Amino acid sequence: MGRADIVKILLDHGANIEARTPKGSTSLKLACELGEVDLAVSLLERKANVNLPDKDGWDPLMCAALKGHREIARVLLKYGADVNAKGPQQATSLRIASEYGHGGVVRLLLDADALIDEPCSDGKTPLYAAAKMGHNDIVQLLICRGADPNRQTCTGSTALIAAAMYNRLEPLRILIDHGADVDLENSCGWTVLSMAYFSGYPQLVQLILERRPAMMRDIGDAASEDQIEDKTDPILICRRHDLIISS
Structure with a gap:
């Protein structure tokens, strides 16, 4: 006898399908966390609330998403999950x-x-x-x-800047190749180039410049280093790294 069969017997004898644990989890939410497809289906067929969250706000679909239970997620959506x-x-x-x-x-x-x-x-x-x-x-x-790709967070950061901060080379490449704006600044005035440089990732700096050489178009006419007040300025970064790309 499987778990779904046991649940059916319990429900047939009056068990509360929406009973909760002390943390507010229902049987359906627990089934989704564990990846128990048959059990989830059995509960949903008996009208378990597909969108009922626990005390922390986690609903069954979120639990399936967290754990990577694709089939559970498919079943939940079939039964009306939001x-x-x-x-x-x-x-x-x-x-x-x-x-x-x-x-x-x-x-x-x-x-x-x-x-x-x-x-x-x-x-x-x-x-x-x-x-x-x-x-x-x-x-x-x-x-x-x-x-x-250019959606900014509450602090002005972007997916591109996040990729630079955490040394994610391939996501950086994908984002730039699909039009991510390398000139966007976060609330501290940092661009993806300054983030990559000051985070210590020369490979990312090289990639940014290879993909966007036009950002250095006027570098030959730029001020000398001691005249550049902003130490995150792309020109200063490139001069320090000897990575100037002429257009």
Whole structure:
């Protein structure tokens, strides 16, 4: 006898399908966390609330997204799960799956019309999360599905700047090749180039300049180093690294 059979017997004898643990988890949420497809189906067939969150705001679909349980997520969506519901820090299931590298779940959620650029409370989008964590395939997928590479967070950061901060070479390449703006600054005035340089990643600096040589077009006429007040200025960075690219 499987778990689904036991659950059926318990429900037939009056068990409360929406009973909660001390942390507010329902049987359905626990089944989704564990990847128990048959158990989840059994509960949903008995009208378990597909969108009921726990005390921390995690609903069943978010749990499936976190754990990478694609089949569970598919079942939940079939039974009416809200693909754009928001949980802790206003994160959606797509944002969660993107951060934790579950490409199959990301694709499934996008096919179910998940909002691709929906940010959490700090303004970070699914693309930002994927770029930060170095999930190359998810960055590529989100970009190909229309994610905005220039969307800025509450502090002005972008997916491109996040990739530079965490030394994510391939996401950086993908983002630049798909039109990410290398000149955007965060609230501290840092661009992707200054972030890559001061984070100590010369490979990223080289890639940025190779992909965007036009940013150095007027470098020959620029002021000398001692006249450049902004130490994050691209000209100063390139001179220090001897990476000046003439256009």
